Amino acid sequence: MTKEAAKTARKPAPKPTNRRAGARASASSKPLPPSNRAERAAERRGAIIEAAMDEFIARGFAATRLDDIAKRAGVAKGTIYLHFKDKESMFEELIRTAIVPMITRLWGTPPRPGASVRDMVEGFAKTFIEEVATTRRGDLVRLIVAEGPRFPEVADFYYREVVSRGLAGMRALIELGIARGEIKQKNLAQFPQIMVAPALIAVIWQSLFSRHAPLDALEMFRVHLDLIFGERRTT
Secondary structure: OOHHHHHHHHOOOOOOOOHHHHHHHHHHOOOOOHHHHHHHHHHHHHHHHHHHHHHHHHHOOOOOOHHHHHHHHOOOHHHHHHHOOOHHHHHHHHHHHHOHHHHHHHHHOOOOOOOOHHHHHHHHHHHHHHHHHOOHHHHHHHHHHHHHHHOHHHHHHHHHHHHHHHHHHHHHHHHHHHHHOOOOOHHHHHOHHHHHHHHHHHHHHHHHOOOOOOOOHHHHHHHHHHHHHOOOOOO
């Protein structure tokens, strides 16, 4: 036997490879497709917004720190900066996702055929009380009322995205009521704030005084509408 043949005889046979394991390792090292990356990014963004709402409501706008939001969301602080440039932009996104869609739904839906203006205003009140005054959205509104003067940029954003649209929608309803003869006080169109005042009172009352004197906000709104439209006739 030659030396080369002896070396070949002593050389151990190659170990069988696990093709499935190799395939799995290869697959796991591949980057996620764009669709999966977008889904993961959307999930992280949603978790950050949810954590931001919890922190803003618990601590107030001024005292909330990005570190606390990141900890609650379960992400690194640097991840927040991939989605938001600062705390103000995060709060704006919170308003944009939590409140603006409701305002769009309220004023973007055409009125029911045959519905009176009073019915439409009462429908607005019912939705606002159920979806804002008694929910965490109401906490955000109260936060803006409390800290808006110290952070005018946040208050300005809320006015543009929410208040101005709500007032424009209510003014249009008032003008329709005047044209139909349902509303006698024609100057009311200049002050749509009067029509929605009970809604804001309900938001503030809920957090400050409800434990002392629970408020039936919807019934209060109906009494308010009686003052504007006249008492509803009963048969």
